[in-house]
Amino acid sequence: MPKNAKVIVRYGPYRACGVVDYRTSRLDGLQAFLTKHGHTVELTKHEDWNTVELMVNGEMVYKCDINDLDYGGDGELDNLCLEASEAVQKAH
Template sequence: MPMKALVYVLYGPYRMCKLTAQHRTFRLEGLLTVLRKDGHEIILQETEDWNCVELVVNGETVFQCKIDELDFGGDGKLDPLCEEARKAVLDAY
């Protein structure tokens, strides 16, 4: 995979602190930081899939997880899911 890929980040609504379900990017901050640090271009897209994050490269889903499993805020260095997602994007074809 080229060092700089176009990565679509599809994310759905989730419930935070028993508030109404909404599309929020707070938990995506670490993931986005890790991917941008590698030089990837990021496009965020809201979906209706509840509590879901998918990374799509070249039309193929290379990584997915529940959004509430990602660490809140931060730079993603200590979040093992961010590292797993980073490797999945680098290994994408």
């Protein structure tokens, strides 16, 4: 995959403080990490609760629970951000 991939991050709502809603704060590190590695990131909402899916060229290359991502930060210390970046690099 070229270094400058367009990555669509599909994210669902999750429960925080007793309220279920769409929030992007857990995606900050993932966005920063992918952008730092030369990718363009586009966020899109979807209906599946607690999920994050990374799409490259119309293909889902990575999926995880949004609650497992670190809150805020730059993604450098989050192992899921590293896994996601590797999955994007291996995409066709």
